Amino acid sequence: MELTLNHFLILSAILFSIGLVGALTRRHIIIMLICLEIMLNAANLNLIAFWHFSPNPELMHGPLFTLFTIAIAATEAALGLALVLAIFRHYQTIDLEQIQGLKE
């Protein structure tokens, strides 16, 4: 069987859905961060796949964009971990269930 663009798109859609469901349902901040990374990587996979099957792969658009988004994902994780630290210092827990102080 030959791999086509659609295979990659389906894989990335599955990854994105897993990440989305995890980010929306899990109450643990670290797991939520991991789910965010999965979602961003699904988009990265898309970019690379679209680039590979595009009529003008010599322009290197896809890999360029992906490099930038990988860097952004890293900064996002760093900021998320900083927030985890701040939360832990204040509440002595990082379980979001226990710290829901805001109404609505």
Place this chain on the structure above:
Amino acid sequence: MSYSELFFATLPELIVVLGMFLALGYDYTKFKDKDLTTRANKAATLSSIALLLGLAGVIWQYCGACCTTEAPSTWDGQIVLTPLTLGFKALVFVLALFVIQFAKPQVPNKHVSEYFGLILLSTLGMGFVITAQNLIMFFVALELISLSLYGLTAFQNRKDFSVEAGVKYFAIGGVSSAFLLYGLSYLYGATHALNFADIAAALQSGQAPASYLLIAATGIVVGLGFKIAAAPFHLWAPDTYQCAPVPVAAWIATGSKIASFFVLIQLFGPVLEHSSHRDTLITGLVVVSVVSMVLGNIGALRQTCVKRMLAYSSVAHAGYILIGLLSANKEGYVSILFYTVIYSCATLGAFAIIGIINDRLGREANIDDFNGCWKQNPRLSLLFMIFILSLAGIPPLSGFFGKLYLFMAAIGSQSEIAAWNEGFYWLIAVALMMSAVSLFYYVKVLKAFLVSDDNPTLSPIQVGKFEGLGLIVLAVLVVGLGLYPTGLVDFIAAYL
């Protein structure tokens, strides 16, 4: 491409970055042992000077040095300096200058230079989003704004709820960024281009697969809908506005909205115009717009905290502005940009006054706390009245003309109307009804300010001279753009 060109194109940003590092460096060395107020004043002064110099750089670029009006060819659209983008960048810098002045007297914790540094970084992000015509640059700059604002929201880390609001903002923002990136990847897949001009050309040729474009449009609407706080992606807004430091809340409500709407019309407009799923997209946008207006205005009715009320009102305003996007023509886009400008001026002013009052009270102000403010602080009350009435859309003020242009553009976009549900008449009827609802809560605040005078809680407030100057400039803008709206509208229309 030569390095000197790049240097001159990014000169304002370079100056601001330099100023930020100077502020950080001085704060950690020379002023390390000074008290908090002095450090805050020094850092704010350095940041303001950097922004002023940056603004001078923008004006210098505007006066012909790097400014082009033709389609971008250099650097694949990473930085496009037209009179319009430069004008909006200048506006963002000016608003940031005011935000820094409003932030100066109420620094949330001992990390003062980081506080101003993050405000400067988000300003740079907004400037880059406005000048970007390329998906890479746009996404990186948008993340620069978002990441700075997440950090700023959680800045009062000694207070309850502040970090929690930051985490909430971060979690929802992260999901929406992922949606946006997913949508952008499909936009790239459909058009095989990153440059906005090439994307528009590919869309126009009609060869882009329609199903890809539908996914792309969904991702963009979800991602940017979060940034502009449109319902149903607005859940972060009330908590974030309430728990963030007031200047930060003001900055989230103004600067990031200007940038998001600026890019929304450039990205979403061409997709909407050329997609074969146009009707589906329009229906989706109508739903988002109506839900925003209804939830925003109804939600604002029952708030007692003024910041939460303004948060819900900003959701409602996002709904009004989306009506301009629905018209999918140049008139609509011009009216969107015009509305964001006046909305930002009025909102920033209102938040600044709430910040001053919060600072005096030492807690979040409720509507009752404003009772009898008129007698004690007549000038502050007058300014607040101008901002609130403009947000409500009362005729002589600019908010009215903003709404008028938005609704006229939507009506004018469809000349032949056969059935009642064609055109956007019913949508505008909803918008008008919701504007009437919004009058109730805006006037409720004004009533507390002007009419109620039983046991005033506030004594006369001394406003710092730069803060006062900022408020007066904002008020003059709000009134002036109401008396003479055509100047700005013509400027936007000429260069869009």
